[in-house]
Amino acid sequence: MSKSIETQKNAPPGRAPRNDGSSGGRMAGGERRQQIVRVAMRLFSQRGFSGTTTREIAQEAGVSEAMVFKHFATKEDLYAAILDHKACAGDMGDACAALGGAMERGDDAAVFSGLAQGVLHFHEHDTDFARLLMHSALQGHELFQMFWERNVRQMARFLCGYIRERQQAGALRDMEPMVIARAFIGMTLYHSLVNIIFDPQRSLLDIPNERAAQEFTEILLHGVATQATAGKSITKPSGQKKGLSTVRQSVAIAAKKKKSRS
Amino acid sequence: MSKSIETQKNAPPGRAPRNDGSSGGRMAGGERRQQIVRVAMRLFSQRGFSGTTTREIAQEAGVSEAMVFKHFATKEDLYAAILDHKACAGDMGDACAALGGAMERGDDAAVFSGLAQGVLHFHEHDTDFARLLMHSALQGHELFQMFWERNVRQMARFLCGYIRERQQAGALRDMEPMVIARAFIGMTLYHSLVNIIFDPQRSLLDIPNERAAQEFTEILLHGVATQATAGKSITKPSGQKKGLSTVRQSVAIAAKKKKSRS
DNA sequence: GTCTATACACCGATAGAC
DNA sequence: GTCTATCGGTGTATAGAC
Known part of the structure; x- marks a missing residue:
């Protein structure tokens, strides 16, 4: 968890506060744009698209509202820019590539655990973006669908492929691969959702990502029943x-x- | 411009359409109120609280805007009424009670599978409310926290209690019960989330609730690794x-x- | 009970001075 | 590049006629 909610006190009217630690001088164009995007992402992630006003964004970014519209023609453009920037990165490729070694060894525990850690780590260090994704999912925003396609869905297919391989090798039981993949992604993602949305106080279960990933992997691979039963x-x-x-x-x-x- | 939010076919201006199959005559007070609540729930669940206007609600409910404010002092009141109505029911009690038999027999498969079916069934038949809950969770609405406390959390604790019992009986492995509970609730809830929010077209995996519940239960209890390993x-x-x-x-x-x- | 008409604050977006 | 000032539109909520 990081700087997620560092609500600087409300801006005194007429004077623009800086929320980013900058000294207050002029910023280069690109930098200013990035600053606006950062603030907007935080606000959008907290209050949603229609729940956030361009006025608030400008205020917290320490610029006038007109500046926002200089960089982004419309509010929707700003929203899209945030989603577009990260959602289309298709980071799954890298994440999966890092598991190549474990895959070749047929080290199922390392593969699943590594995948879970990647997901959990992403959500922990990019909480704002994760929340933003949930908002955009609920709205059915087209850029969420792109994210879904390029990241989650690709990961599911990747996982299915690996599972199928391991089934043929006799290491995994012969169940529908997509069910297995969904079960595992479900455990992992739900754990993140509880941490960042449902119960941010972590009053029920607060364990480090590494351990969560390992426990979930253990459950997926071997279940919770004892040999006796x-x-x-x-x-x-x-x-x-x-x-x-x-x-x-x-x-x-x-x-x-x-x-x-x- | 900002029309990315799933546009339900726009109502023709000047005439109020009925979206609920009612014939258009006068309604009794209570009935009218219920009608407004129903429409509001659908709209809130699709576009969120701030994304829905009282005008739209009135229009789709077939009444004037003033009527909405006769029944509910503010928009927020209407929102709260919807959440309050269902969120505080605490249906978990009934759901868990129905599993009493299986619990006494120590039939773990029946317990977990029954619980999952309950959750999946609820989401399938109350999709609007489920989406509304996600919205309210994201905005940190206090009534969501009540729902969380009275339903999800209670279910988790209930499950933990049962798991602990079965661990002492030697039927389940000695892992942190909350981890097991979270893993299972995670599989189940994520499956619903995919179905109703992330991928409503069900392009990846579309199986009946009963089978999903059984497969997840199987995975939780026995894992996916073969006996050999x-x-x-x-x-x-x-x-x-x-x-x-x-x-x-x-x-x-x-x-x-x-x-x-x- | 239900409507029409309207108050009035605020929002997204623009014009033009510096 | 950045600001101030402001516009037209829309949102919530209310008043008062029928």
Whole structure:
């Protein structure tokens, strides 16, 4: 967690405060633009697009409102510039590349754990942008869809590919790869969502990213049941064409044991 | 300009359309109020609080704007009424009660699967409210915090209690219960989020709730690693001093047994 | 109860001085 | 490049007729 909410006290009317530690002199064009973007991202991430006024942005950035519109023709342009800047980077490529070694070794724990750490780290150090993404997702903004396509979705497909490989190698059970990928991304992302949105006070569970990533990986790979109960459990999945042979087997074993269902 | 926000077909000016199938006659006071709340919930859930105007609400509800303010003193009051109505119901109590049987039998699969189904079903049939909750979470609305406290958090604690019980019975591994609970709620909730917010077209994975609940349960309880690799790495002690050792061990073992390949 | 008409603050965006 | 001043439009909320 970083400088997420450092609300400098409200600006005295008529005088523009600096929120960035700059000395107050003139800034180069590019720098000023970047400053506006930074402030806008923080405000948009806190109050949403329509909940933030260009006046507030200008004020907190220490410039007049006209300056904002000199750099960005419309408010929407400013919003898009923020999303565009980061959302389209497609950082997933780098992140996945860094896992290449672990993948080749078939080190599942390192692959999953590394991936989770990447996601958690990103959210922790770019909280504002993560919140902004949620806002834009709810609005159905087209730039979120681009982010989804180029990052989350690509990561899911990447993960599916790896899972499929490992299934063929006999290391992973024969379940639908996308279900596995979603389960793991779900654990990870939800953990971040709780930390930065749902319960920022971390009153329920506050653990370092590395440990969270490892625990989730452990759960994904080996589950939480002890060996003693490993054979029993699970109700029968309704008929699905797909290959769920492993599940079916455990179902068959479990069949004798129960009269379940509620 | 700023029309990126999913534009529902604009209402023809001058005449108020009915969006709820009512015939257009007068309504009783309570009914009218309910009608306004329903429309408002849909609009708020799509465009957010500040992104929705009282004019739009009145128009789509088929009444004049003044009527809205007769029933609700302010826009915020209307917003709060919606959240208050559902968020404070504390439905978790009922949901958990329904699992009592499975709990007493120690049928872990039924407990987890039932819980997941409850959550997934709720989101599927109350999509608008789920989206509204996300909006209110992002703006840190106090009524979301109440929802969080009375529902999600209570569910997490409930789950933790059950997990702890089962750990003492030797059925579940000795991990931090809250981590397990979060992992499972995470899989489930993220699945819903993808379905209703991130990727409503369901282009990646579209499976019925029952199957999703069962697959996630299976993963949580038994993991995705095959038996061949499963037994060799789980010796996790409760000691959390480093947490690394276990994972590292399994990594080392897994790395060695590589190359077997199909 | 329901409407029309309107008050009035504020928002996004622009013009033009320095 | 940066400001002050301001415009037209829209938003919430209210008054008062029917």
